[in-house]
Amino acid sequence: xxxxxxxxxxxxxxxxxxxxxxxxxxxxxxxxxxxxxxxxxxxxxxxxxxxxxxxxxxxxxxxxxxxxxxxxxxxxxxxxxxxxxxxxxxxxxxxxxxxxxxxxxxxxxxxxxxxxxxxxxxxxxxxxxxxxxxxxxxxxxxxxxxxxxxxxxxxxxxxxxxxxxxxxxxxxxxxxxxxxxxxxxxxxxxxxxxxxxxxxxxxxxxxxxxxxxxxxxxxxxxxxxxxxxxxxxxxxxxxxxxxxxxxxxxxxxxxxxxxxxxxxxxxxxxxxxxxxxxxxxxxxxxxxxxxxxxxxxxxxxxxxxxxxxxxxxxxxxxxxxxxxxxxxxx
Amino acid sequence: xxxxxxxxxxxxxxxxxxxxxxxxxxxxxxxxxxxxxxxxxxxxxxxxxxxxxxxxxxxxxxxxxxxxxxxxxxxxxxxxxxxxxxxxxxxxxxxxxxxxxxxxxxxxxxxxxxxxxxxxxxxxxxxxxxxxxxxxxxxxxxxxxxxxxxxxxxxxxxxxxxxxxxxxxxxxxxxxxxxxxxxxxxxxxxxxxxxxxxxxxxxxxxxxxxxxxxxxxxxxxxxxxxxxxxxxxxxxxxxxxxxxxxxxxxxxxxxxxxxxxxxxxxxxxxxxxxxxxxxxxxxxxxxxxxxxxxxxxxxxxxxxxxxxxxxxxxxxxxxxxxxxxxxxxxxxxxxxxxxxxxxxxxxxxxxxxxxxxxxxxxxxxxxxxxxxxxxxxxxxxxxxxxxxxxxxxxxxxxxxxxxxxxxxxxxxxxxxxxxxxxxxxxxxxxxxxxxxxxxxxxxxxxxxxxxxxxxx
Numbered sequence: 101x102x103x104x105x106x107x108x109x110x111x112x113x114x115x116x117x118x119x120x121x122x123x124x125x126x127x128x129x130x131x132x133x134x135x136x137x138x139x140x141x142x143x144x145x146x147x148x149x150x151x152x153x154x155x156x157x158x159x160x161x162x163x164x165x166x167x168x169x170x171x172x173x174x175x176x177x178x179x180x181x182x183x184x185x186x187x188x189x190x191x192x193x194x195x196x197x198x199x200x201x202x203x204x205x206x207x208x209x210x211x212x213x214x215x216x217x218x219x220x221x222x223x224x225x226x227x228x229x230x231x232x233x234x235x236x237x238x239x240x241x242x243x244x245x246x247x248x249x250x251x252x253x254x255x256x257x258x259x260x261x262x263x264x265x266x267x268x269x270x271x272x273x274x275x276x277x278x279x280x281x282x283x284x285x286x287x288x289x290x291x292x293x294x295x296x297x298x299x300x301x302x303x304x305x306x307x308x309x310x311x312x313x314x315x316x317x318x319x320x321x322x323x324x325x326x327x328x329x330x331x332x333x334x335x336x337x338x339x340x341x342x343x344x345x346x347x348x349x350x351x352x353x354x355x356x357x358x359x360x361x362x363x364x365x366x367x368x369x370x371x372x373x374x375x376x377x378x379x380x381x382x383x384x385x386x387x388x389x390x391x392x393x394x395x396x397x398x399x400x401x402x403x404x405x406x407x408x409x410x411x412x413x414x415x416x417x418x419x420x421x422x423x424x425x426x427x428x429x430x
Numbered sequence: 431x432x433x434x435x436x437x438x439x440x441x442x443x444x445x446x447x448x449x450x451x452x453x454x455x456x457x458x459x460x461x462x463x464x465x466x467x468x469x470x471x472x473x474x475x476x477x478x479x480x481x482x483x484x485x486x487x488x489x490x491x492x493x494x495x496x497x498x499x500x501x502x503x504x505x506x507x508x509x510x511x512x513x514x515x516x517x518x519x520x521x522x523x524x525x526x527x528x529x530x531x532x533x534x535x536x537x538x539x540x541x542x543x544x545x546x547x548x549x550x551x552x553x554x555x556x557x558x559x560x561x562x563x564x565x566x567x568x569x570x571x572x573x574x575x576x577x578x579x580x581x582x583x584x585x586x587x588x589x590x591x592x593x594x595x596x597x598x599x600x601x602x603x604x605x606x607x608x609x610x611x612x613x614x615x616x617x618x619x620x621x622x623x624x625x626x627x628x629x630x631x632x633x634x635x636x637x638x639x640x641x642x643x644x645x646x647x648x649x650x651x652x653x654x655x656x657x658x659x660x661x662x663x664x665x666x667x668x669x670x671x672x673x674x675x676x677x678x679x680x681x682x683x684x685x686x687x688x689x690x691x692x693x694x695x696x697x698x699x700x701x702x703x704x705x706x707x708x709x710x711x712x713x714x715x716x717x718x719x720x721x722x723x724x725x726x727x728x729x730x731x732x733x734x735x736x737x738x739x740x741x742x743x744x745x746x747x748x749x750x751x752x753x754x755x756x757x758x759x760x761x762x763x764x765x766x767x768x769x770x771x772x773x774x775x776x777x778x779x780x781x782x783x784x785x786x787x788x789x790x791x792x793x794x795x796x797x798x799x800x801x802x803x804x805x806x807x808x809x810x811x812x813x814x815x816x817x818x819x820x821x822x823x824x825x826x827x828x829x830x831x832x833x834x835x836x837x838x839x840x841x842x843x844x845x846x847x848x849x850x851x852x853x854x855x856x857x858x859x860x861x862x863x864x865x866x867x868x869x870x871x872x873x874x875x876x877x878x879x880x881x882x883x884x885x886x
């Protein structure tokens with residue numbers, strides 16, 4: 101026991117004692133201006149180092165402790181403080197302890213004229229033996245360019261560059277049943293006014309832009325669909341693509357008019373950029389950045405009373421591209 | 431011991447002259463010079479935490495069902511990518527700390543770069559002979575924004591999926607080639623081929639970081655080659671002589687302190703301030719969206735622009751020349767970054783000033799530049815703010831459509847007003863200084879005449 105005490109005292113003296121307090125006078129030639137010892141600041145640095153050490157150890161301890169249910173905050177505080185204490189120690193060293201002198205230096209010369217000239221000559225003289233310089237340069241550039249194109253060609257394999265059919269394909273066609281989130285067929289009588297439903301094509305991949313539909317029901321008197329869509333909304337049930345024609349987000353908001361003076365119409369709203377579509381008039385844009393109406397899907401009701409598609413969308417689904425108004429969805 | 435190490439290095443690498451030069455390199459001192467350094471240290475933190483994250487991330491979009499400690503997601507179908515990040519956050523010890531620190535570091539990284547660019551712009555530090563340094567810096571800003579976008583998109587949570595859909599729409603909207611380009615990048619129509627995820631992943635963890643690292647090295651090398659600029663703080667600060675603290679011993683501990691502070695603050699943020707709690711958003715599905723969707727701050731200006739543009743596609747016959755997202759999502763950033771790239775040339779043409787500059791302008795010293803810069807900042811900032819109109823509607827009940835109409839006008843009027851006011855302020859500040867100088871001079875003369883003043 102007393103042995104341990106001796107060791108501790110010896111270690112303490114070793115740590116605290118200021119060995120070589122007066123540096124050996126090496127007056128011959130100094131690089132830096134001389135500075136006086138600053139024991140108080142030195143003590144501060146030691147304290148900060150100690151604090152950093154404790155915090156770092158605490159981090160390890162918190163990590164090792166299995167009992168804590170959610171240690172993220174404690175881990176953050178301990179590691180963060182360890183870094184901050186260390187930073188503070190460096191700052192005291194920088195501002196109070198380290199020998200600081202202001203230096204003056206010439207900015208480097210802007211130009212090296214001799215070298216510039218030599219380089220120009222070097223390049224010019226290196227090509228002296230060519231007689232048809234321009235032709236050779238042109239041919240070389242052509243070869244390099246062609247090789248560049250060749251090397252980039254495999255990139256075309258990344259995707260269907262020319263086959264635009266992928267933008268027009270939909271899983272919908274006449275007779276395809278609509279199913280809900282749970283995969284069960286949607287009965288027409290379960291669709292109510294004042295809310296909206298999400299529907300999918302039965303048995304098709306749901307993770308394609310043309311799959312999801314948004315369904316709403318409006319009083320038939322409120323409908324004024326474009327010409328040629330007379331039978332598209334049996335019992336006032338309307339189906340639109342759920343994908344906004346502006347930027348491809350899902351139309352996840354249905355505004356039923358609570359302030360008739362300002363916003364008289366029910367509307368489908370995209371939460372990304374607030375494109376607002378009018379379900380009563382065939383998905384036309386009421387407000388916001390969308391440049392095309394929402395594609396409408398014609399519906400019919402089968403003998404069992406379930407909703408089915410009566411054809412394909414009125415136009416291509418999703419955000420606009422150069423051919424979006426030239427072709428029909430397939 | 432020190433002598434031995436130095437001798438060892440000198441004999442084997444001939445390093446002594448180089449080391450001496452590096453250690454005695456002079457840094458002019460001004461608080462605003464630290465901004466670039468903050469960005470540098472954020473990048474270091476990003477690489478360190480990012481490497482750790484890759485040890486856990488799974489880049490597959492194949493579906494799986496969640497089982498784990500977070501009950502609300504029990505049995506929910508999700509991609510392996512999303513699941514691996516949920517697991518990293520909620521089941522890996524210290525995983526959430528590292529992930530949140532990484533996310534915070536990305537946000538602070540871009541804040542620091544933007545402030546750094548503003549400092550460079552408003553003090554004229556981009557002028558000859560430092561144009562290349564500036565161009566590299568602007569390029570790194572673009573890469574950093576792209577890198578951040580890819581980083582949070584990889585997670586495949588609901589918010590990031592919506593962000594990807596918007597990115598896809600912006601790619602589609604590029605005139606003539608948009609659809610073909612998007613099909614190339616995504617490997618087909620949205621949400622794309624499964625390999626799209628590995629493409630994003632390799633870009634995020636290898637290609638872009640290396641590109642940023644290389645540009646960063648070139649940026650720093652160019653700074654060192656031409657030396658730092660400095661303010662005219664005293665008559666001793668001239669175009670010829672740089673005055674400041676040497677790397678060693680004075681600058682090194684300061685810089686290390688800054689590095690540790692940046693790391694410390696980021697870790698504290700990562701531990702204490704929740705960011706992007708993806709388990710609350712849920713996995714992304716094409717058919718799902720969430721209200722009040724806001725991206726990370728550095729994309730706020732783009733969402734604002736996308737929301738402000740009136741609803742139209744530019745159509746010729748049945749050919750859609752410019753789909754709507756192009757204006758806000760592509761043209762707007764193109765104009766802003768184009769302005770940043772072209773400004774040194776524009777200013778040189780306008781002022782005819784082709785001289786080399788080592789001394790910085792204070793913003794007031796160049797009223798035209800400051801006015802145009804302030805106008806530009808106002809323009810971008812207002813569009814950024816417009817992106818929060820939906821939150822303002824929810825929080826304060828201010829009618830959304832009216833807000834958008836207000837911004838549609840304000841973003842064009844306010845920059846001009848701000849530019850004019852800024853120019854006036856600059857002129858007045860300079861005039862004020864001149865008056866003060868004249869008054870001082872007069873007082874000195876009066877004092878000399880009456881024989882009471884110090885003679886100097």
